Amino acid sequence: MKSFNWREKFDLPPLFWLIALIALINSISFTIIIPLLYPYAKQFGLSDLQASLLTTAFALSQFFGTPILGKLSDRLGRKYILVFSLAGTVVANLLASVAGVAWLLYVARMLDGLTGGNTSVASAVISDITTPQQRPKAFGIFGATFRLGFVIGPVLSYFAQQMPTLPGVSSLGMSFIVSAAIAAFASLLTLFFLPETTSTQGEFKLSWDDFAFGKIAKSATRPQLGNLFILTFLSGSTFTIFTFAFQPFFLNVLNQDAKGLAMMFALVGILGFVSQVFALESLSKRFNLINIIAVSLLLRGVTFLLMPTFPTYGAFVIIMVLFGIVNSFPMPLIDTVLSLNSDTKEQGEVLGINSSYLSMSNAIGPVISGLLVSLNYTTPLWITGGLTILVAGFAFNLKSRFKCNKPAVVSN
Template identity: 50%
Template sequence: MNRNFWITALIAFINSLSLTILIPIIYLYGKRFGLSDFQTSLLFSIYSVAQFFATPVIGKLSDRFGRKPLLIISLAGTVIANLIAGTATTAGLLFFARFLDGITGGNASVAQAIISDVTTSENRARGFGVYGAAFGLGFVLGPATSLLAQQISLGAAFLVAGAVAFVGLLVTLFFLPETLQNKADKAQNIFDLGLGNLISGLAMPKVGVLLIINFFIGTTFTIFTYAFQPYFINVLGQNSQTLTLMFLLFGVLGVIMQTWGVSILSNKFNIVSILFLGLFIRSLSFVLMPIWQNIIYFVIVAILFSLFNSLVQPMINTLISLNAQAKDQGTAMGLNASYLSISNGVGPVIAGTLIHQSQPITYGYPLYLAGILTFLVLFLAIANRKRYAPQLQ
C-alpha cells in the first residue's frame, strides 16, 4: 500500500468520524423540533435520496476531471450543511441542511474510486478491508466525540461534525495528489452528467447485478439502522448516552473484524463466500434481536451482529471494483454509492411506517422484517453467483 492509499484511508476515517458523530443524535434532534417517528424517518431519507441523484454525477465527473476536485466539493458541502443544521431554528432548515449534505455527498464513492486507482486487483480486497477499517474507526471515535458534544447540546454535535469535515477538506487540499491516470473522454453534451447511468449502469456486465443486490442489502440494513434507535430507547428504556455507547461498541467490533478478521478469512475463503457469511449472520441477528426485550440479551446479539455485519460492505465493494473496467471505476463506485443511498432513503420510511408510538410492540416489527428480507437477499446473491464471481476465484 503506497502513500496515496494511506492518505485516502485517513480521509475515509475523517469522513466517517464526521458522519458517525451525527448518527446517534439525528433521531433525538428531530424530536426536539416536534417531529413524529415517521417524520424523523424522512429526515434520514431526504439525505439519502439527495445522495442517490448526486453520487452518479460526482462519480462520472471524477472519471472525467479527476478525483481530487470532486472530493473537495463534496467535503465542502458537508461542512456548510452541518453548520446550517447545528444552528437551525426550524425543522425546515434542518431538512434543508440534510438535503444539502446529501446532494454534495459523494465523498465516499470518490474515496473508493481512489482505492481502486492505487491498488492492484490482487490486493484490492485487502485495500477495501483497510479502507473499511479506517471508516470503521470513525464509528469508534465518532460516537465517543458525539457523547462529549452532547454535553453541550445536540446541535453542537453538528458543529463538531462540520469542523471534522473541514479537517478532511484541508488534508485533501494539501496532501492528496490526483490519482486518476487516464481520464474519461469529455462529454459531447454538457448535460451528460451520469444520471442516465442510473438506468444504463444496471446493464453493465457483472456490475449491474451487484448494484441490484447491494440496493437490497442497503434497504434491509437501513430498516434496521433506523428501527434500532426507537426500539433501543422506547422498548429497552435506554437514553441518548447508552445509545451512543452502542454505536461505539458497533464501531470497535467492526474495526477488529475489518482489520484482522477480513485478513484471516481472505486467506481461507473467497470473497463471495465471505459475503454470504456476513449476510447470513446479519439476517439471523435481526430476527433474534427483538425476541426478548432485555438489554443484556440485546447487547449479546448486537456483538454477534457487529462482528459479521462489517464483512458485507467491503466484500461487495471489492466485487464491484474487480468487475468494473479501469476507466469506469469512478462511475461504478458512484453508481454503487447512489443505489446504496436510495436504499438508505427507502429503509427508514419502511421502518417508520411500521412503528406506532401508541403500540410499543410495533417497534420490533421492522427488525423482524429486516431479518426476513436479508435472508431473501442472501438467496438472491447465491442464485446469481455465476454472474458476478470474479475469475481470480
C-alpha cells in the same frame, strides 16, 4: 502455528494510508451527528415520521449527486471532486447548526447529500493506486475506517454538547459545528497533500448526459455488474429498516437509556473495525468473495430474528456482538468485486452508481421502518430478518457468475 505478519498485513502504498486517514476524519464528521439528528429534529417540533424523513432527504439527495460526482472524478480527476464533496459537508453542517426553522434543516441535509460522494470518490482513488491483489485488503481497511468513525463520532458528539454554545446555536447544534470543523480539516488535508491519482483528465464540460439518471436504473440490467447493484440495494434496504427500528426497540422494549444506546453504537463500531482489519483479508484468501458476502448476510438476518425472540438486555448484548462482527463484511466486499470486474477507466462511475443504489436503499428503509414501528417495536425486526435471509440466498446464486478469487480484471 503461523505467526501474524504485521508487515504483510499493512503492506499497501503510502498514498493509501493518506486516503484512509482522510476517510477516517470524514467518517468521524459524519457519525458525530448520527446520535443527535433525531433529538435535534424534535427541537423543531417534528413528528417521528418527519424526523425519519431527514434521513430520507439526505439519502435521496446523495442518490442523485453521487453518480455525477463519480463520473466527474473519472473525467476531471479525483482530488478536487473530493475537496468539493467535503466542502459541501462543511457548509451543510454550519447551516444546520444555525437553522431556526425546520425547512432549513431539510435544506442542510439535502445539501450534504448532494455533495456527499466522497466515499465513492475515495474508493476510486484506492482502485487507482492499488493492484487487484491488494484491493480486498485495501477496501477492507478502508471500510474499517468508517466503522472506527462509529466509535469516535458519538463520543465527540457527547463532548460537543458540553461545550459553551455560540450565539444562535443550541447545545445539540454545537455537534454540527464540531462536525463542520472536522470536515474542513479533511478537505484541507486533501487539498494540500493528496496528489491526483487518475491520468485520464479532460476539460470541464457538464452536459445533460451527466444527469442521465435513467442510466442508473438501466444499470440494473447490466451484465454481471447489474446483479451487484441489485444486491447492494437489497442489502442496504433491509439494513436501514433495522437501523431505524433498533433504537426504539432498545429504549422501549429493553427499557434502556440513551447512554446505553451510545454504548451499543460503540460496541458495534469496535467489533466492525476489528473484523474488517484482522479477518476480512484472511477470509478473502480462503473463500470466494460472494460466499463471504452471502454468509455474512445470512448471519445478519439471523441476528435480526434473535433480537425479538430473546427480548432481554443480556441476550441483546450477545446478539449484537455477533452482529457487529459479521455486519462489516458485505459492502467492502461488494466494492471489491465491482472493482475487479469493471474496466479501470470507469471505476469511479461504477462505484458511484453502486453508492447511489445504497443511497436509494437508505432513503427507502427508514420510511418503511417508521411505518412498521407504528404497529409495534418488534415487527420491523421480524420482517427485516426474514428479508435479509432471502437476500443472502440471492447472493449465493451469484457466486457462479464471478471469479472473485482471481486478480484478473474483466472488462464489460
